Amino acid sequence: MDLKDIQNLIKFVAKSGASEVKLETDDVKITIKTGSETETTFVQQMPMSMPQMAMPQTGVPAAMPAAAPPATDGVKTEENEDSKFITVKSPIIGTFYRKPSPDKPLFVEVGQTIAEGDVLCIIEAMKLFNEIESEVSGKVVKILVDDSSPVEFDQPLFLVDPS
Template sequence: MDLKEIQNLIKFVAKSGASEVKLEMDDVKITIRTGSDNDAPAVQYAPIAAPQMAQAPVAPVAETPAAAEPAKAETPAAADDTSKYITIKSPIIGTFYRKPSPDKPLFVEVGQTIAEGDVLCVIEAMKLFNEIESEVSGKIVKVLVDDASPVEFDQPLFLVDPS
C-alpha cells in the first residue's frame, strides 16, 4: 500500500463519519481514528512483520508537596527510626537481584554485618550484571526492594545501621 492510497483512505474515512477504521493486509496494519479535538483524523501505520520495541520504564509521578505533608505528619516516629540508618541507593537503572544466580545463596541478609566493599546485590542493565558494593560498614537492617524487581537511579535499596 503506497502513500497515495493511504491518503485516499483517510479522506474516505473522514467523509464517511466513522469514528474508527482498522485495516489489516498481508504486510500492513492501519488504524484510522476520527473525532479528535482538531477534527483531523489520527492515523496509526504499523508494518506487521516489524519486531516490537520494548518501552522504557515510566518513572512514577511525584506527589505534590501538599499531598505529601499529611503522610509525613502521620508517621513522625517512623521517620525518626530510619534517620539513624544509612540508605544505600541504586547507582543505575536496571533489574535488582539479591543472588548471583538462582541456585546460589543471597549476597546479604537482614541482620548480617557487612564491610566496606562487600557485594550487596547485582543490577542487570542491558544484559550486563553490575555488582553493587557497600560504601559503608555496618549491619543490614532492611532490604527495600524485592528480588527481580526493576529499580530506578538513586532508588533506596538497603538500610544499614553503621553503629
C-alpha cells in the same frame, strides 16, 4: 551521550522546575516532560548509516518515577527512626537481584554484618550484571526492594546501621 549523562540531565530538569526539555545531538534525541503527577523521559537513538531516511517520532520510555506520596504523621515518625541508618541507593536503572544466580545463596540478609566493599546485590542493566558494593560497614537493618524487581536511579535499596 551515556546513561550517566542522561540520568544527570533528568535530575537537573526535575530540580529546575521546567515542564519540558528537548535535546538533540547527531545520534540521540531526548525529550523530558514533567507534570504534576509523573515525570516522563523519552530517548530515541538516531540511525547512524542513513541520515537522510525519515524516522518515525516514537520514543522509548527511559524512566518514569512515581509521584511522592503526601506526608503523614506516620511517615514522619518512621523517617525519624530511620534517620540513624545509612541508606544504600541504586546507582543505575535496572533489575535488582539479591543473589548471583538462582541456585546460589543470597548476598546479604537482614541482621548480617557487612564491611566496606562487600557485594550487596546485582543490578542488571541492558544485559550487563553490575555488582553493587557497600560503601559503609555496619549491619543490614532492612532490605527495601524485592528480588527481581525493577529499580530506578537513586532508589533506596538497603538500610544499614553503621554503629
